[in-house]
Ligand SMILES: Nc1ncnc2c1ncn2[C@@H]1O[C@H](COP(=O)(O)OP(=O)(O)OP(=O)(O)O)[C@@H](O)[C@H]1O
């Protein structure tokens with residue numbers, strides 16, 4: 184890993200200003216690519232070997248893989264054109280391109296790039312020669328380890344088996360939606376992924392970037408970048424939003440954040456979600472309306488920079504304007520380095536936040552997967568054609 188290099192030394196070698204180098208290093212450290220060591224001989228060292236760091240990881244740490252913005256500004260001549268809303272016809276194109284190129288860059292290590300290995304050059308030629316129909320159809324084609332993977336997951340709650348062998352893979356940059364009848368196990372899945380102690384994983388595995396989460400406590404999973412937006416966020420009287428968020432951010436980022444920086448980031452994100460600044464001083468969810476609670480969930484997501492976010496019915500309880508604002512907030516958080524899983528009952532959310540994949544969960548299993556058209560089909564046909572008759576209390580009458 185080499186000796187720690189102080190910022191000044193790196194700046195000198197690279198012929199850059201120390202302020203600029205510091206900015207880059209802060210981003211690389213947040214992404215876990217470099218570490219800073221304190222003390223007289225302190226400085227920065229690589230956190231991983233260059234052969235284990237992909238070019239994509241470096242670019243995304245530096246915030247350089249936002250092809251969408253580039254593409255939109257090129258088409259429209261307006262650098263602020265990428266509004267990420269549901270009407271944008273360029274969005275599917277950039278989504279496809281970003282995933283394709285990002286997937287390719289994931290295959291090249293920093294070591295290969297520095298050495299200029301012949302293989303990399305050949306692959307770049309190949310990239311140009313790929314037939315268009317390959318693009319996007321094999322979403323995991325270029326990825327080494329799946330980004331987020333649930334393998335044959337069996338979960339029980341209070342002795343009752345709820346999930347019966349659930350499989351799901353979410354690639355980097357992908358948005359998936361899970362729909363399904365009441366009581367089919369959607370929230371159980373999200374709790375199990377988060378590591379809620381009442382939700383017992385009987386067998387199977389949950390992996391984030393190739394690493395199993397099962398042995399980790401919920402707070403450790405959150406530090407790794409897992410985020411759950413709760414269906415029913417709980418009130419915590421006595422804990423102010425400001426204190427809660429700042430503590431959560433410190434833990435997630437592994438370093439203190441100055442009050443000034445925190446306030447700035449908080450203010451910016453509250454503005455996006457059209458939340459009144461006075462909100463921040465209230466106790467967590469205490470006396471919040473349904474819609475306010477859901478906005479707070481998205482505010483948390485925005486500040487915690489998750490790797491994989493699961494949003495459990497974030498659209499429920501939102502009025503029409505709030506749905507648009509929250510959806511816009513989610514769209515802004517969609518990124519090539521992030522996976523998003525939306526749990527929802529309604530197409531109306533998916534009109535704003537466009538998933539590439541839709542799954543139907545019934546009786547603890549995924550019974551159908553498809554593209555966005557599947558959600559429309561469910562809206563018009565209901566679930567019975569996939570699951571058998573559904574009882575009035577939710578849950579299926581006929582078990583297969
Ligand atoms: N803590 C618990 N104790 C007992 N049963 C539970 C518990 N949590 C979940 N269940 C049961 O597990 C089943 C699945 O519940 P879950 O909340 O996962 O469904 P869901 O798909 O999220 O439903 P909805 O669409 O209504 O939110 C239900 O029958 C529920 O009663």
Ligand SMILES: [Mg+2]
Nearest residue numbers: 369370371414
């Ligand atoms: Mg639920």
